[in-house]
Amino acid sequence: MTSLGRRGESEALHARARSMVRAFERRAAMPESFDTLAVDLARFQERTVPGYARLCAARGVDPARMVRAVDAPAVPTDAFKLAHVFAFDATDAAVTFRTSGTTLGARGTHFMRDVGTYDVAALAFGREMLARGLTLPISVLVIGPSADEAPDSSLAHMCTLFARALTQGAVARQTFFVRAGSLDVDGVRARVAVLDPAAPAVVLATSFALVHLLDALGGERLALPAGSRVMQTGGFKGKSREVAADVLRHDTALAFGVPERAVIGEYGMTELSSQFWEATLVDEGARHGVYLAPPWARVVAVDPETLAPVPDGAIGIARVEDLANVDSAFAILTQDRVRSVAGGFELLGRASGAPPRGCSIALDEMLSSAGGFT
């Protein structure tokens, strides 16, 4: 395939993924089935990503015979640390996101030739799950760094994207409250103090930054305007003490003076282009801990040994299928345990294994000793 042909094929696939996003925004029917685009993506990636061709061969998968998304082998997230998972040359990347962890000296790298599909997908679903019913523009506070400060962080990119979209381009000077690795608690306090009490605001935060903020506040309350919402995402990665999800949610709601249902979790990964959200703001029947997928992505619980889907309700490892991951890997194998439930999937965290035999160091012990994974 020529470089031009490859680029043209990639652009056509991006266009198809974006069509799905647009259909979602219009609340229209999807223009094609998930499996149709998934199989075309897998075939494109098998032809253009050498590692994926090797993985397909090792798994005995003939891309020509793929029919459904689940027929395509999933790329383990570790592969993003070991090799280029990219259909193009690294020099063709418009953005390069890297995993935050430095586990065992390695950071995963996700190259994107065209970040536009990421942006429209993230915004469409994020706006729906986080900002439904709000009249824009609204105030946004990010308890994290900006994209300028952390250009290789996909989370900083997403938060900056949301800040621009939700403020309709009028991003306040005091929006990002982690600078040079330090949390500006006084800045958060000052910004909350000047918020319009009649206009709801949105806070976007990582879990560990929230813990630091709550610790610094020490019980002090920073009440947000009525109708405000808080997004929390990510694990702790050894960057703060670990706090149980329900405790962190409760303490966050208390500190910001919002109902617990207005504190919602987002699940995303550097290796993906799409995100998954708790639906407590948009569905009265939804509960915390259950994440919803957009129509162009899904999470399949698979058996960790056979990688075959497990029955509904059984616990498996998350295989994430993301149709917006056009130029890298449409199917990713994570290390997170999940369970399919009505309305989405439950995120159960990393597996805690059976006691090991012998004194050979176990991988989870090595990783936790190194300060966490991605």
Add this chain to the structure above:
Amino acid sequence: MSRSVEERMADVRRLLECARVLFAARAGLAPAIAAASGLTAEGVELGFASLEREATDAELRAFVAAAGDAGRVHVVLSANVFVAPLRAMALARAAAERVTVRVSPRDPVLTRALVEEAVAAGDGAIALVDERDVARVDAGEVHVYGRDETIAAVRAGVRPGVVVRGHGSGMGVAIVSPGAQMDGAADALALDVVAFDQRGCLSPRLAVILGSAARAEVFAEALHASLRALGTRIPRGQLLADERSDACRWRDALSFAGRVWDASDHAVALAPEGSPLLVPPAGRHVTVIPVPSPEAVVSALSPIARFVVAVGTDDLAALGGMAPAHARRSVLGAMQRPPLDGPVDRRSA
């Protein structure tokens, strides 16, 4: 020091004599050890080769010196290969006149047999205890063998004044020199890998090949052949679910990034030069990686250096600073049989 060095050496020698008795009677112990450890009968037999039964005077002097001095030592065995209790008890006995041992509930066979044999041989200073609460140890030292979290729990649980010596989990690394004869080095490394189904803290899980990617590929292929041949004589036991799932993920990641030689009872993966080290799970899985220079070996190993308990090589003289300073050094094929000159794990406790 209430006992002389010679008296302490004599106490250790008595335990070595017990080990010789048990080694001679190993056929009777093997089925229970196989059931507890998950090893096959052939794997248990190979493991017994690593049971310390002899030591020179010089080694024993070094061993006693490394043991320190305590009025009493309580040994907590949590996660070990099945022969490890001998050295653990010997170290405690060299240090103290009174030793209590809490067996690993998952792998109690050799520990119980050793203590019974020691008592029968006239050493009344060693006793088994079921006590799980280390806070009941009122003085002396606690020697704990297990995962970091186990060691941390013991440290947190002991009374003030009680010294805890932790012996954590770890791994081995093989470094293959530019002058190595590939088939011979692969055969020797395979023996180190197969012992205890790679579940020891000395077990090599990475093979660093000094030289080109092509050379590393030749070695990986040779190691695959060696493991296949050895596997027919010494079949692998059952893997735990975590080991199987970790192996699946490791295989796929390295199929993507490099090349994998896969078999029903082992796998060898070739990682690309310059890539981060992806450590495989135990269970006869080895990542082979080419590294261009000794300096690059140091750099490549640095993220995992604190986990490396042993380094095996075909050329000890050329090892220099490539191995972490705390790691035991041996020739390939002898990584699982370190001399009885101190704890297996030389990292600071």
